[in-house]
Amino acid sequence: MVAVSFGMLCVLQVTLNISLRLVYNRCFKYSEERDQLQTSYNNLTKERDQLQTSYKTMTKERDQLQTSYNNMTKERDQLQTERDVLSGRLTNLKQTCPEGWQKFESSWYFLSTETKTWKESREDCLERGADLVIINSDKEQEFLFNLKKRVWIGLTDSVKEGTWKWVDGTPLTTGYWYDKQPDNAGPTGNEDCAEIHEDQSPLKAWNDLSCDSKLNWICEKAFQHHHDNIL
Template sequence: MSEGVNEISNRFEDDEPDATKNTDIDDQNYSNVRAFRSSPRDGVVVSVHVQWWKRPSGVAVVCLGLLCVLLLAGIIGLSVYYGVIGHHNSTQIDQLHTSYNNLTKERGQLQSSYNILTKERDNLQSSYNNLTKERDQLQSSYNSLTKERDQLQSSYNTLTKEREQLQSSYNKERDFLSGRSTNLKQTCPEGWQKFESSWYFLSTETKTWKESREDCLERGADLVIINSDKEQEFLFKLKKTVWIGLTDSVTEATWRWVDGTPLTTPRYWSPHQPDNGDGKPEYGEEDCVHMRNNQSPLEAWNDLSCGIKLGWICEKVL
């Protein structure tokens, strides 16, 4: 049988045209199929079939088929994969688009806020500039007013000095004219005494401080105002306990003369005086001042209740 097969095989090969010996895979397959059909014997068929699988072209066909199957499976897998990826990417794209729109909207809001803040900043800067300008103007006005005030103060000081000089000249001239007029007169009115530029009336009766002052006013004078040590010593020598024109009846402890001027200097209080009665109710409020005649000349004043009756001294300035 083996010989028959070999014979048939050799005949098959000899009968083939040269075209069947082509190395192309499809042509070889076709030649194998034709040889299979032309053989009437099963043994030949089996022998030919076995040789077909053993040929390189058969292996190539199988590999090609497997490769096609693998390629198809890869394409399907890739299609599925990219379908899933595409869906996932589509979802991501939608999310990114949404995020982009939100960011765009937020950017617009931030831009609007930025524009508003920029406008407010410009307004504040403008206000600041205006305030700075006003401050500079006020500073300039303040400097000008300060300069004018200093000039006015200097002028005031000069005028005050001139006034004092004029007052001094006036007093000297008045004293001079008063002395001349006194010399021209024969004598002072009855009951009056002359000292320097004033006449003094010493009462011969007693009255309260208020009544004493009223008497002086009726005489065209007022209770005496003491301005110097010489005047105090002159009055002390009269040796009388008399009211003088000093009181704190308006404001306690604020002593004023009857012409409204405050007591400054000189002061001729007795030791420990004034004491406003030393707090003893029986003395009452001691708001008026009298001159004692049993103290030293420059320590003769004492505060006493205004309702007590004493003598008094009136003064008329010439």
Template sequence: MINRNGATRSVKTETHLSDGRLRLYRLAAVCLGVLCVLQVTLNISLRLAFYNRGNETVERDQLQTSYNTLTEERDQLQTSYKTLTEERDQLKPIYNILTKERDQLQTRYNTLTKERDQLQISYNTLTKERDQLQISYNTLTKERDQLQISYNTLTKERDQLQMDRDYLTSKFSNLKQTCPEGWQIKLESSWYFLSTETKSWKESRQDCLKRGADLVIINSDLEQEFLLSFNKRAWIGLTDSVTEGAWKWVDGTPLTIPSYWYSQQPDNGGDNPANGEEDCVELNTETWLPVKAWNDQSCLDNRYWICEKVV
């Protein structure tokens, strides 16, 4: 029994020892687990701490770099500011001078503007006066031209009337007189005089009138052929000086026998301004063949002349 009890006690003792060891092991395991947890927590905390410190270091370095950059930029700006300040101080007197000059120029500009406005007003006034004077001038010019035309017409009519009067006077005073010495052969009822000098048509007619005659009037073929024997370039009493193209004899009768004109005559100088108006007729037997030897010529040219006195 004792042995059995002892054995039992031994078993119980061993059982108690085993339970104590198990508990101890469990406690150690729990402690170890807690330590592991603490270790892990500590590692994590340390890592986080080191990570944060690393980030702070990087940020600090970046901030330091930015600070250095900003410092350099500030220094550069400070240098530029000093340079600009010096330039501003140098430019300030120039600016003041230019400002004064600008003010002077502005004053001169204002003065010139006023003068220009006054001149513009004067110009407009003068322009209106000029236009009015131009209108008056044009009106007076037209009136003068009309008066000149009237004057020329009246002058021609007066000269024609004067010649007609002189012709009629000479006809009346010499109706029954014999022809004076120096006249050419008598043909039918007329005596003829051929000049020995040359004059204009008007001067030639005046000479005939002084002689109690007038420039010759050709009324027939016989008379035309008779005058060809003189063989001269001589004025005859035919003109269109009053009305262009209306040929009349010195006694006022119109031309009715145009067959004695030379070829292509009359041509009024071929309408060439250099030849002038050709309003008087010459008998050109010097260079043209008879019988057609009439030619219109400028009345101002000098020619011989033939006077005719009807008795």
């Protein structure tokens, strides 16, 4: 009986050892799977956080792009408005100043392409709604001199010899005569009209000349106040 009992105990011991080993192996396997799952979970959590960060960054960039787009749209609209204003100004400018005229300070100037007597030149200017140029400053004189033409200006002493007056009736106060002019020393001895002579210096360029001589001429037309506001 003792031998049988001992034998059974041995069998039981073997069975228990096998069972424990099986349990241990299973627990080890579960532990390994658990670690793998934990690692996978951690990786997924990290990826989720990275994706969340990327999403926030993309959202911020989207908002910045939207802001930039809005600003560009606003600038585009402003440029469109400015273009329309400039287009309107150009239209008004073309209407105010016909072809062949040019602007300097507060006046428009027309330089002829043909030659006429002083009287004929003034008549041409009057037909254009202007008059022969009246010079009021050094800057204006220099501007006209730089046109590089011998031209009639709106100055004459035909009413009273030696008393030079502009075409609007105002007396001459500042002149730009070159040396020894006016001398009234032409072939007829009757030089009653003034010209700008291109071969002199800018502020010493006037010469008296017979009004029947034929020269180019310069017309001047002042801005109207509503055109000043547009331009």
